[in-house]
Amino acid sequence: MLALIAALAGVFVAFTGPFAFASGPILIAAIVLGIIAIANRRQGGKGLAIAAIVLAVAGGIMAWVITAIFGLGMTGDLFRDDEPFAPQPIPTPDPFVPPVEGEPTDGSDGSRGTVAAPYPYGEVVTISDAVTGDPVWELTVGAPVDVTVDLAAEDLFNPTPETGTYTGIPVTLTYVGLETVDPWIDYEWNVAVTWMTAAGTPLEQEYLILPDGYVGVTELDAMTHGETVTFHTIVDAPLDSGGSVRTTIGYDYDLYWSAPG
Structure with a gap:
């Protein structure tokens, strides 16, 4: 029991x-x-x-x-997670913030650096922030030079110029701002160079294998205060083809340079 x-x-x-x-x-x-x-x-x-x-x-x-x-x-x-499922948003990279705000200006009243009144080759021009007045670049364009022989001696794969001449336009940049800036990538302050004919037609830039001592614009690195670099823009044209050199800072700020006279 x-x-x-x-x-x-x-x-x-x-x-x-x-x-x-x-x-x-x-x-x-x-x-x-x-x-x-x-x-x-x-x-x-x-x-x-x-x-x-x-x-x-x-x-x-x-x-x-x-x-x-x-x-x-x-x-x-x-x-078990009692929290209701909610899809997580895909993270987006932080937007690029340029190291310098504002618009570029050379401090003039617009009477210099124009097509009608270009800066002479070799003159150093300070490019500043139009809002704060802080200097960013010291910029100068040298006289175009014949670089045909140097390019031919550097690499056999560089094609023979159709006009018989490769012309190089030397541009010297000194960064005088306080932050780091990349003259090739930072869109507000990057520098592009175009050689213009007397009629105002831009000559096409050539991308070639450059010899020692030459730097192309695509090879520029980030720069800190006080750094200076000289780079060359190469065109397939004889020395007497160009009327002026146009430098573009950022999107639409243009300055013109030519031989004095």
Whole structure:
């Protein structure tokens, strides 16, 4: 009789959900009592003992199943995020901020550096921020030079100029600003050079393998305060083809240079 009572108690505990595991010792005790009752012939109640053992085994199976179910549920709760899913925006790179704000100006009233009144080759012009007045570049354009022989001697892959002459326009830049600036990349203050014919037609720039001592505009690196660099723009044209050299700072600030006279 005790075995059956223990088996019933164990089955009841097995159905309590999270505490089903506690039924294990009770059910084991019911099985042990049932075996003792069967072995002890003097006690009688053999049928009740067998029923207790069967009930205890069935209860143990149910306890194991219920414990497993609740265990899996608790494990899922550990990894469940109650926050609703929201797609994360794709990060975007920070927008480029030029090292110097404002528009370039050479400080003149517009009467110099124009097509009608170009700066002479060799004159140093300070380009400043029109808003703050802070200087950014010291810029000068040298007289065009014939670089045909130098280019031919540097690399056999440089093509022969169609006009018979490669002309180089030397430009010297000194950075006098406080921040670092890249004259090739920083769009507000980059410097582009074009050789113009007397009729105002731009001559196409050539991109060639340059000899030692020559730097192309695409090879310019970031510059810090006080650094100076001279680069060359190469065109396939004789020396007498150009009327003036146009330097463009930023998007649309143009200055013109030519031989004095």
